Amino acid sequence: MKGGMHMENRKSFVSYLPGVFFAGLLMIGFVFGQYYRKIPSLLSLANPKSTVDFDALESDFSESLPGRDALIDLNGSIAKVLNVQSLYGNLGIYVTHDKQIVGMYPMTSTDYEYKQTVEFKEFLSENGINLLYVNEPTKYTDDFAFTKELGIDTYTNRNMDLFLERIGKAGVNAIDLRESIKKENIDVSTLFYKTDHHWTTEAGLWASRIMADGLNEYCGYNIDIGIFDRSNFTFKEWKNSWLGELGHKLAASYTGLDDYTEIKPNFETSYGFRNPSGEYVQGTFDNFIDESCYSKTGTVYENGSWYYSYKTTGSVNNNVRSGKILLLGDSFDHVIVPFLSLAVHKLDFKCLRTAAADFDLHKYILDEGYDTVIVAYAQFMLGAHDDPENSNYKLYAFDGKY
Amino acid sequence: MSLTGILFIFLFLPVALIIYHITPDKAKEYVLLTVSLLFYAIGSSNYFLLIVLLMVFTVVLGRIMYKLSGETSRKLILVAGIILNIGALFLCKYLNFFLTTINKICGLDFGLGQMLLPLGISFYTFKAVSYLADIYTQKAALSKNPVHDALYLSFFPHIQAGPIERYTNFKKTGDRLSAFSAGAFRFMTGFTKKVLIANVLANITGEVFGAPFESFSVSFAWLGSICFSLELFLDFSGYSDMAVGLSKMFGFECMENFEYPYITESVSKFWRRWHISLSEWFRDYVYIPLGGSKNKKKVRTYFNLLVVWVLTGLWHGAAWNFVAWGLGYFLAVSFERVTGITKKLRSRVGKAVYRIFVLLFINAEWVLFNAGGFKRGLGFLKRMVICAANRTADYRTAFLLKDYCFFILAAIVLCFPIVPAIKKKLSGNGKLSSVFEAALYVIAAAGFVLALSFAVSGYNNPFAYANF
Numbered sequence: 001m002k003g004g005m006h007m008e009n010r011k012s013f014v015s016y017l018p019g020v021f022f023a024g025l026l027m028i029g030f031v032f033g034q035y036y037r038k039i040p041s042l043l044s045l046a047n048p049k050s051t052v053d054f055d056a057l058e059s060d061f062s063e064s065l066p067g068r069d070a071l072i073d074l075n076g077s078i079a080k081v082l083n084v085q086s087l088y089g090n091l092g093i094y095v096t097h098d099k100q101i102v103g104m105y106p107m108t109s110t111d112y113e114y115k116q117t118v119e120f121k122e123f124l125s126e127n128g129i130n131l132l133y134v135n136e137p138t139k140y141t142d143d144f145a146f147t148k149e150l151g152i153d154t155y156t157n158r159n160m161d162l163f164l165e166r167i168g169k170a171g172v173n174a175i176d177l178r179e180s181i182k183k184e185n186i187d188v189s190t191l192f193y194k195t196d197h198h199w200t201t202e203a204g205l206w207a208s209r210i211m212a213d214g215l216n217e218y219c220g221y222n223i224d225i226g227i228f229d230r231s232n233f234t235f236k237e238w239k240n241s242w243l244g245e246l247g248h249k250l251a252a253s254y255t256g257l258d259d260y261t262e263i264k265p266n267f268e269t270s271y272g273f274r275n276p277s278g279e280y281v282q283g284t285f286d287n288f289i290d291e292s293c294y295s296k297t298g299t300v301y302e303n304g305s306w307y308y309s310y311k312t313t314g315s316v317n318n319n320v321r322s323g324k325i326l327l328l329g330d331s332f333d334h335v336i337v338p339f340l341s342l343a344v345h346k347l348d349f350k351c352l353r354t355a356a357a358d359f360d361l362h363k364y365i366l367d368e369g370y371d372t373v374i375v376a377y378a379q380f381m382l383g384a385h386d387d388p389e390n391s392n393y394k395l396y397a398f399d400g401k402y
Numbered sequence: 403m404s405l406t407g408i409l410f411i412f413l414f415l416p417v418a419l420i421i422y423h424i425t426p427d428k429a430k431e432y433v434l435l436t437v438s439l440l441f442y443a444i445g446s447s448n449y450f451l452l453i454v455l456l457m458v459f460t461v462v463l464g465r466i467m468y469k470l471s472g473e474t475s476r477k478l479i480l481v482a483g484i485i486l487n488i489g490a491l492f493l494c495k496y497l498n499f500f501l502t503t504i505n506k507i508c509g510l511d512f513g514l515g516q517m518l519l520p521l522g523i524s525f526y527t528f529k530a531v532s533y534l535a536d537i538y539t540q541k542a543a544l545s546k547n548p549v550h551d552a553l554y555l556s557f558f559p560h561i562q563a564g565p566i567e568r569y570t571n572f573k574k575t576g577d578r579l580s581a582f583s584a585g586a587f588r589f590m591t592g593f594t595k596k597v598l599i600a601n602v603l604a605n606i607t608g609e610v611f612g613a614p615f616e617s618f619s620v621s622f623a624w625l626g627s628i629c630f631s632l633e634l635f636l637d638f639s640g641y642s643d644m645a646v647g648l649s650k651m652f653g654f655e656c657m658e659n660f661e662y663p664y665i666t667e668s669v670s671k672f673w674r675r676w677h678i679s680l681s682e683w684f685r686d687y688v689y690i691p692l693g694g695s696k697n698k699k700k701v702r703t704y705f706n707l708l709v710v711w712v713l714t715g716l717w718h719g720a721a722w723n724f725v726a727w728g729l730g731y732f733l734a735v736s737f738e739r740v741t742g743i744t745k746k747l748r749s750r751v752g753k754a755v756y757r758i759f760v761l762l763f764i765n766a767e768w769v770l771f772n773a774g775g776f777k778r779g780l781g782f783l784k785r786m787v788i789c790a791a792n793r794t795a796d797y798r799t800a801f802l803l804k805d806y807c808f809f810i811l812a813a814i815v816l817c818f819p820i821v822p823a824i825k826k827k828l829s830g831n832g833k834l835s836s837v838f839e840a841a842l843y844v845i846a847a848a849g850f851v852l853a854l855s856f857a858v859s860g861y862n863n864p865f866a867y868a869n870f
Contacts, residue, residue, distance in 0.1 A: 014839055014840050015580055015839070016579065016580065016583045017840070018583050018584070018843050018846060018847065019579070019584075019585075019587075021586070021843075021847050022587075022590060023582075023586070026411065026415060026416045027414060027416065029408075029411070029412030029416075030413065030416040033412060035412050035413045035416075036413075036417075038413060039413070042409065042413055042414065042444065043440075043444075045403075045443075045444045045447065046440060046450070047445035047447060050447070055403075056409050057409065058408060060858075061408045061409045061412065063413065065408055068858055071855040072855065072859050074852065075855035075856055075858070078852065082808045084805050084806065084808075086653045086802075086805050087602070088463075089605055090604075094466075147797070148797075150801060151797040151798035152798060222626075249461075251859065289581065
């Protein structure tokens with residue numbers, strides 16, 4: 001009888017465990033996440049005229065969930081243990097066997113980009129201005145290697161091959177950095193952060209040398225490319241210091257963290273930096289770098305991207321007499337503009353992604369008196385115009401029409 | 403608002419539970435009705451007024467009918483109530499389909515208004531019709547308080563995707579504490595099935611069903627279709643588990659909606675295991691009123707079956723592929739009736755072979771269901787049997803199998819009644835039974851935390867059945 005009662009008690013105690021656990025878990029979010037403060041936001045959704053976006057609110061709630069980072073890391077650990085490479089394939093990102101986060105890109109005709117580039121070249125030629133197209137590679141230079149590992153067709157390299165062939169035939173001078181990678185026998189993955197789609201500062205320094213060489217070859221410049229020798233720079237490295245944009249979508253526990261290297265010239269520099277009102281403020285190379293980006297105050301998920309510590313501010317290099325260049329680029333050029341500016345007198349940067357609807361690129365180029373325009377885009381920008389929703393839709397709209 | 407959303411789990415649910423459980427018993431249903439209406443307003447604010455008006459009219463009509471004794475007036479009220487609710491469903495869900503069909507047939511050009519579907523309108527309508535019909539047939543004894551009726555119609559755990567509970571079953575549970583705990587267990591189990599398994603499998607099915615299937619391989623098509631069958635089961639049964647769990651947490655009974663449907667012996671029995679509340683609704687409110695199978699002429703029985711299956715198809719969606727999907731089931735169920743095949747098969751091998759055939763049939767039906775059109779569905783089915791040379795797609799199949807093998811295997815395991823079988827085996831042994839129960843709770847808790855990690859990492863999709 002006693003034993004039976006004991007058993008009964010134990011059974012009832014066990015049967016309450018899920019309730020205790022669940023209620024406890026709910027309270028963690030509700031009390032420690034201070035979700036009770038957000039009741040008005042939730043109630044506002046009941047109003048048909050409410051402008052509150054449900055998904056944004058859900059995302060905001062998710063961000064402030066106590067233990068969120070631990071949950072994300074748990075998620076990454078599961079993916080790692082199970083070796084799932086395409087868990088986030090629905091976001092278009094995949095993880096290679098060496099834990100590089102990569103993307104796939106569909107086939108594109110290149111017609112729009114080709115037409116825009118050739119017409120832009122004609123406009124520049126008519127006005128005696130050089131055009132140099134620079135292809136900035138993505139994390140893989142062989143589409144088939146990607147397909148072989150992940151079983152998905154990607155076309156980014158084939159798209160670019162086609163595009164470069166077409167603009168080459170139309171007389172546009174181009175540098176294909178993939179060729180330089182092959183020539184110098186570089187492992188392309190070493191040029192990139194594994195948790196970010198961007199390339200490293202070292203890759204930026206390397207690419208700037210090749211672009212300077214291209215300016216000499218195609219645009220009549222006379223740059224001493226020895227200025228880009230590693231011996232002219234100091235390197236400061238932070239090991240396992242930050243998580244890139246793609247890493248934020250996955251988890252640090254899945255791919256690990258990235259190292260970061262800050263590179264500065266070890267010789268004296270003198271610049272005039274163009275501020276938003278168009279005036280120039282004097283400074284040095286250090287002004288290109290915003291070291292506040294190297295924040296370690298929060299977790300790797302809370303901290304921003306270290307990549308953007310290098311700025312694309314327009315500048316006049318007081319130590320160089322010649323060269324007035326406009327670089328039309330994207331975020332890859334954050335680590336190009338500062339280094340390339342060391343070799344030319346004036347270097348301005350424009351990203352057509354963020355250009356105002358009434359911005360007239362042709363007029364701007366003529367007004368500023370540039371002698372050379374460099375178009376330097378990441379390879380996967382090709383085809384962005386196929387999708388009007390793509391944030392890079394306007395990048396090749398050199399005539400302002402898109 | 404999705405039941406798997408962080409907003410629901412960590413804000414709406416705790417607030418609702420706290421307010422509900424601290425409210426005196428007398429006022430509990432008022433609180434729960436308010437909570438349910440708030441849930442609807444948050445999830446479908448544009449249609450909140452419509453659903454409230456429908457609900458008020460339905461309850462008023464039901465109450466009047468309950469008090470009346472004259473058969474004719476009762477019938478008139480029943481018809482009025484059904485027309486009101488089915489009419490609203492038709493306007494919201496089927497008008498576009500109807501006009502498109504008329505336009506095509508008659509070469510007309512009626513303007514089509516684009517309407518978003520009110521949240522859970524199909525589930526609500528079926529509950530409203532069953533409420534009115536049960537009052538008419540005097541199966542339902544109404545509660546004294548009409549708030550109970552309104553709560554039955556709007557109860558938030560059921561409004562999004564069922565089960566289509568009956569009024570007579572909508573009762574309070576006994577021991578509240580143990581019901582809460584049992585509810586928490588069911589909720590966590592359902593959440594895990596949905597977020598940890600179904601949502602991940604949706605990665606594969608999304609890719610396969612979204613691909614131009616003219617070019618993909620047979621293996622790719624099979625992988626996609628099987629994963630969809632698994633995904634839909636875990637998605638919908640996961641939701642049902644959560645609905646059962648929530649009901650229990652708020653002290654209400656809730657019917658079971660699934661009973662391991664993929665271990666079925668026949669197509670007919672599949673529908674006694676899958677979306678049970680819908681099958682039973684059609685049986686009780688369409689098939690039997692039409693005469694069911696007790697007809698002198700056999701052809702009448704098949705006509706009744708045809709009506710039921712066409713309506714079942716249309717209930718799932720206002721499109722021809724859903725009609726074809728329903729007709730497919732009509733043909734299969736009729737075949738089983740005509741031939742009596744399930745009774746004739748006596749050998750184990752024969753039964754096993756037929757079970758495989760049934761599963762293949764159900765799998766093919768889900769392809770029609772999910773292909774986004776009848777022609778597309780047929781094209782997909784064709785690709786499942788006729789090979790198109792494409793090496794990459796085959797490699798992709800192998801890659802997906804390798805990448806998602808854990809999730810696919812877990813999904814397959816969850817299709818079998820392993821837990822009930824073990825429980826049955828241990829039922830005589832109290833100690834082992836308790837240990838097993840505790841182990842289950844630990845697994846459910848761990849699964850819930852893992853699933854939460856997926857939800858927080860942006861791995862959250864709406865329920866497949868939330869669109870009906």
